[in-house]
Amino acid sequence: MLPKLKKAEYLGGYRVRLKFTDGVEGEIDLESELWGEVFQPLKDKARFAELSLDKELETIVWPNGADFAPEFLYQKLCPDYVLKPIPKSGVA
Secondary structure: OOOOEEEEEEEEOOEEEEEEOOOOEEEEEOHHHOOOOOOHHHHOHHHHOOOEEEOOOOEEEOOOOOEOOHHHHHHHHOOOOOOOOOOOOOOO
16 A cells, blocks of 8 residues: 555754654654755755645645655655555456
8 A cells, every 4th residue: 555645744944744644644854865856956945845745646745846755755754664566466
């Protein structure tokens, strides 16, 4: 099952409080993840603060097109989480 983000709150700096539909919640700091072409502009804290929850994608997004996969964010809160492949129909 893919994690589904249901709530995101900007806390200041590069910190975000997240809540997933299964009840997992907590605070993460994304400063160390802001590298590469799409994330580099978010090192400006004012731009980082523009994050929002995209209900269709079920993750956090920014106006410049940056986003983090919900399973990546979930793993930041639950380091033992591993995305398991969905078995194909008829496979035991």
